[in-house]
Amino acid sequence: MLVDSHCHLDYFTPMELPDVLARAAAAGVGEMVTIGVTLAQSAGLPAMVEADTRLWCTVGVHPHHAAEAPVPTPEALAALARHPRVVGIGESGLDYFYDRSPRDVQAENFRAHIRGARLAGVPLCIHARDADDDIALILQQERDLGGGFDFLLHCFSSGRALAEAALRLGGFISFSGILTFPRSAELREIARDVPSDRLLVETDAPYLAPVPFRGKRNEPAFVAHTARVLAEVRGVAPDALAELTTVNFRRLFRKAAA
Numbered sequence: 001m002l003v004d005s006h007c008h009l010d011y012f013t014p015m016e017l018p019d020v021l022a023r024a025a026a027a028g029v030g031e032m033v034t035i036g037v038t039l040a041q042s043a044g045l046p047a048m049v050e051a052d053t054r055l056w057c058t059v060g061v062h063p064h065h066a067a068e069a070p071v072p073t074p075e076a077l078a079a080l081a082r083h084p085r086v087v088g089i090g091e092s093g094l095d096y097f098y099d100r101s102p103r104d105v106q107a108e109n110f111r112a113h114i115r116g117a118r119l120a121g122v123p124l125c126i127h128a129r130d131a132d133d134d135i136a137l138i139l140q141q142e143r144d145l146g147g148g149f150d151f152l153l154h155c156f157s158s159g160r161a162l163a164e165a166a167l168r169l170g171g172f173i174s175f176s177g178i179l180t181f182p183r184s185a186e187l188r189e190i191a192r193d194v195p196s197d198r199l200l201v202e203t204d205a206p207y208l209a210p211v212p213f214r215g216k217r218n219e220p221a222f223v224a225h226t227a228r229v230l231a232e233v234r235g236v237a238p239d240a241l242a243e244l245t246t247v248n249f250r251r252l253f254r255k256a257a258a
Contacts, residue, residue, distance in 0.1 A: 001028060001029075001030035001031075001242060001243075001246055002027075002028050002029045002030065002201065002223055002224060002227055002242045002245065002246065003029070003030065003031045003032070003033075003200075003201075003245065003246050003249045004024070004029055004031070004032040004033065004201070004202055004203050004205070004220040004223045005033050005152070005154070005174050005200045005201065005202045005245075005249055005253075006033055006035055006091070006125060006152075006154045006155065006174060006176075006202035006203070006204055007032055007033065007034055007035065007202065007203050007204065007205040007219075007220050008034060008035055008037075008204070008205060008206065008207075009032065009034040009048070009055070009205075009220075010034060010041065010044070010045065010048060011205075011206050012206065012219075020219050020220065020221075021052075021054065021220075023219065023220075023221040024219070024220040024221045025054075026221065027220075027221035027222075027223075027224045028224060028242065029220050029221055029223055029224065030054060030246075031054050031055070031056065031249075031256070032054060032055055032056070032220050033055075033056045033057065033058060033087060033088070033253070033256075034048065034049060034055065034056070034057045034058075035057070035058050035060075035090065035091050035125065036057065036058050036059040036060040036061070036089075036090065036091070037060070037061070037062040037064075037065060037091065038061055038062070038065045038068070038069075039059075039061060039069065039072055039076075039080075042057075042058075042059035042060060042061075042080060043059075043080070045057035045058075045059065045086075046083040046085050046086055049085045050083075050084075050085050055085070056085055056086075056087045056253065056255075056256050057085060057086055057087070058086065058087065058088040058089060058090050058091065058125055059077065059080040059081055059086055059089060060077065060089050060090040060091055060092050060113055060125070061092060061109055061113070062091055062092065062127060063092065063093055063094055063095040063100070063101055063106045063109065063110070063127060064095060064098065064100040064101060065100075065101070066092075066101040066105045066106050066108075066109035067100075067101040067102060067105045068101075071105065071108050071109045071112050072109075072112055072116070073112065073116075074112050074113075074115035074116035074118075074119050075116070075119065076116070077089050077112065077113060077116030077117075077119075077120070078116045078117075078119035078120040081116070081117075081120035081122050082120070084255065086122070086255070087122060087123075087253040087254075087255045087256045088117070088122045088123045088124065088125050088152075088253060089113055089116050089117040089120060089122055089123075089124050089125070090113060090117075090124050090125030090126060090127070090154075091125040091126065091127045091154060092109055092110050092112075092113035092114075092124065092125070092126065092127065093106075093110055093126040093127035093128050093129075093131070093135060094106050094107065094110060094127070094128060094129070094131035094134055094135055094138075095127060095128075095129045095130070095131065096129065096130040096131040096134075097129045097130040098129075103134075107134070107138060110138055111138060111142060114138070114139075114142045114146075114149060114151075115142070115146060117149050117150070117151070118146060118147065118149040122150070122253075122254075122255065123149075123150035123151055123152055123172075123252050123253060124149065124150070124151040124152070125151075125152050125154050126151055126152065126153050126154060127154065127155070128153055128156075128158050128162065129157075129158075132158045132159055132161060132162040135158075135162060136161070136162055136165040136166070139151070139165070139166065139169055139171075140165070140169065143169060148169075148170060150170070150171075150172075150252060151166070151169075151171045151172070152171065152172045152173070152174055152200065152252060153166050153171060153172070153173050153174065154174045154176075154202060154204070155174065155175075155176040155178065155202060155204045155208065156173045156174060156175055156176075156187070156190070156191075157176075157178050157184075157187060160186075160189075160190050163190050163194065167194070167195065167198060171198070172198045172199070172200055172248065172252050173194050173198055173199065173200070174199075174200035174201060174202045175187075175191050175199075175200075175201055175202070175226060175230055176201075176202050176203060176204045176208050176210075176226060177203065177204075177208045177209055177210030177211070177213075177214070177218060177222065177225070177226050178208055179191055179210070179226055179229055179230060179233075180210040180211040180214075180225060180226055180229045181211065181214065182211075188229075188233045191230055191233050191234070192233045192234055196234075196244060197248060197251070198248065199230075199244065199245055199248055200245050200248055200249055200252070201223050201226050201227045201230060201245050202223060202226075203218050203219065203220055203222055203223045203226070204218065205217075205218040205219045205220055205222070206218050206219065209222055210222055210225040210226045210229070211225065211229075212225070213225070227241055227242060227245065
């Protein structure tokens, strides 16, 4: 069984979703985590997933939306994570590619999410784009200030230095369809070298469909294509890679293992 550790199921219409989930099951994708990007949207996710044992969710504010409302307190984020189907906080982080929120507000938001994840005892899902140095710096500073916390660098497409910094801090790394793109040779080298106990897979659906669906709308079933390429890169059988990443998912997202 595969787990799509990061997708946006609420971006599909209610009419589409049953077929999306059926195709995921047919592709061997047994569970999915749908992700919070604003507080208002996050508040509706528990109700969306609580009736389906295949589904989990996170709650949080994406860096694109960090300036649209006051930055949530760590306590408010932790309170949202009390629902039994909320397995993580995020996605939060830094995005210096689009810069849709001022960088100081993104950093404040990111720190609040780290502290909220620590309070709630759940992992933080991190978005990192063109901000490797500041991501690594804030992760280290927050660990030094408040102690360790669990986190996942989702949809990893950064450089080796950030991967190594995250691994030193105990983080996990998840690979998306970007791994399958022809120009992602350097990323595949990084994926080859990630320790086997820190590795996850995802789609980030409906974005970033893997080869052979690149340019089309992504969906959880397609995580099987990313997993196959990851298995090839690491020299293991696809079934072994699926089992490994599912075990890692349950180690990181402990509420999904209860």
